[in-house]
Amino acid sequence: MAKVFIYPATSLILSxxxxxxxxxxxxxALGIRERIQTAGLESPPLQITPEEPKRGLKYAAVEVPSGVxxxxxxYGPLIEEAEAAVIVTEADFAFGCMGCARTDELIxxxxxxxxxxILELKYPTNEEEGIAFVATIKNFLKGLPNGGEA
Amino acid sequence: xxxxIPDYVGTVTKYxxxxxxxxxxxxxxxxxxxxxxxxLIKETCFGLQVTGEPESVDRLIxxxxxxxxxxxxxxxRGFPPGDPRRCRANLGGARPGYLGHEREFxxxxxxxxxxxEIGRREGDETEPAPPVPETKPKLNIKxxxxxxxxxEF
Numbered sequence: 001m002a003k004v005f006i007y008p009a010t011s012l013i014l015s016x017x018x019x020x021x022x023x024x025x026x027x028x029a030l031g032i033r034e035r036i037q038t039a040g041l042e043s044p045p046l047q048i049t050p051e052e053p054k055r056g057l058k059y060a061a062v063e064v065p066s067g068v069x070x071x072x073x074x075y076g077p078l079i080e081e082a083e084a085a086v087i088v089t090e091a092d093f094a095f096g097c098m099g100c101a102r103t104d105e106l107i108x109x110x111x112x113x114x115x116x117x118i119l120e121l122k123y124p125t126n127e128e129e130g131i132a133f134v135a136t137i138k139n140f141l142k143g144l145p146n147g148g149e150a
Numbered sequence: 151x152x153x154x155i156p157d158y159v160g161t162v163t164k165y166x167x168x169x170x171x172x173x174x175x176x177x178x179x180x181x182x183x184x185x186x187x188x189x190l191i192k193e194t195c196f197g198l199q200v201t202g203e204p205e206s207v208d209r210l211i212x213x214x215x216x217x218x219x220x221x222x223x224x225x226x227r228g229f230p231p232g233d234p235r236r237c238r239a240n241l242g243g244a245r246p247g248y249l250g251h252e253r254e255f256x257x258x259x260x261x262x263x264x265x266x267e268i269g270r271r272e273g274d275e276t277e278p279a280p281p282v283p284e285t286k287p288k289l290n291i292k293x294x295x296x297x298x299x300x301x302e303f
Contacts, residue, residue: 010247012167012254013261015225020215025226032228033162042154045235093253123257130260131267138268 002146005082007107008094009075013123014086017134021141026082031074048073060106067099072106079110084117084144086137091123117144158230162207166198166214167251169258170221178217185213192231196255197222199231220265223258 002023006014009028018025035047043049048070056069059076079085087108088094094104111118119140124130168178179193182200189202189210198214200207215222229236238245 008250010250012165012223012225012251013257016223017261019224027226029226029228033226036228036230036233037156037159037161039156039159040154042152047154093250124260124264127260127263130257130262130264132264134261134264134268 002083002141002144003081004141004144005079005085005111007085007087007104007111008091009078009107011088011091014088014137017137018086018141021138023084023141023144023146026078028074031078035074059110065099065102067097068102068106071099071103075103075107076110079107079114082111082114082116083146084140085111085119086140087111087118087120088123089120157233158201160203161201161230162204163199163201163227163230164207164211165196165225165227165251166200166211167223167225167255167258168197168218168221169223169255169262170218173218173221178214178222181217182210182214185210190231196251199227201230220262220269221258223261 003026004018004023005026006018008014011027015025015027032046038047040047040049052073053066053069055073056064056066056071056076059072060069095101096104117140119137121133121136124133166178166182168175175193175195175197179191179198182191182198186200187206187210189200189206192199192201200210200214202210211224215224231237232239234240236245236247238248
């Protein structure tokens with residue numbers, strides 16, 4: 001079982017397919033869950049504390065806005081942990097404020113720099129593309145060093 | 151700043167989405183309750199949320215998938231069910247994150263088709279390469295003008 005980072009990190013389809021084919025999807029929920037379940041001082045809504053931008057310094061320079069560094073404190077450790085990544089480019093729901101947009105760019109840049117196997121594809125828009133989408137992901141996951149059930 | 155004491159520590163929560171012509175979220179919930187064995191299940195408009203110890207949830211998820219493997223989709227959730235920071239009962243309007251799910255929900259039928267086709271091919275000795283979508287030639291502008299001129303439809 002390999003740990004596979006998914007982008008968009010909240011994607012239902014990618015999370016399901018990666019788990020279905022025998023690997024562990026690494027998405028935003030894991031980072032959020034860790035913070036939600038850790039006792040400390042109340043910092044609603046996501047329990048992102050002032051400590052997070054400091055942790056984010058590992059992934060982004062000090063002049064980068066704290067919003068990006070705070071987000072990278074969630075995604076950075078997941079990217080470090082990842083052994084492969086599946087990226088859907090041009091996902092139309094992966095948008096947000098400037099902090100989200102810049103973080104997304106930094107996530108993709110970091111993934112491409114990390115040297116792990118990466119699969120990039122687009123969401124299907126019809127049944128034929130759906131077949132190609134699933135087959136491509138299955139073949140990619142099957143080829144990962146840690147196997148899986150694909 | 152107030153002290154924060156988390157609920158459901160050590161548990162995992164997963165979303166279960168059902169997009170099936172033969173199973174509604176209500177039916178799925180009933181069947182899931184039968185197999186729940188202590189896992190907290192919350193029925194939603196799109197399927198379920200299940201919360202519990204990681205091993206119990208994994209076992210239940212495996213069982214739930216087997217009900218209709220190509221039409222049931224599962225993903226992790228960071229918050230437990232009914233959390234006031236996320237529950238729409240407290241916030242009003244759609245829950246944060248719901249609109250993303252709604253967007254992907256529309257694509258699930260293509261994924262289902264892909265899973266069915268992949269499942270069908272599994273018996274074949276040589277698995278064919280993923281099909282390359284055909285690129286239809288675009289309509290020539292002169293041909294379009296001719297069609298308009300002759301009202302040929």
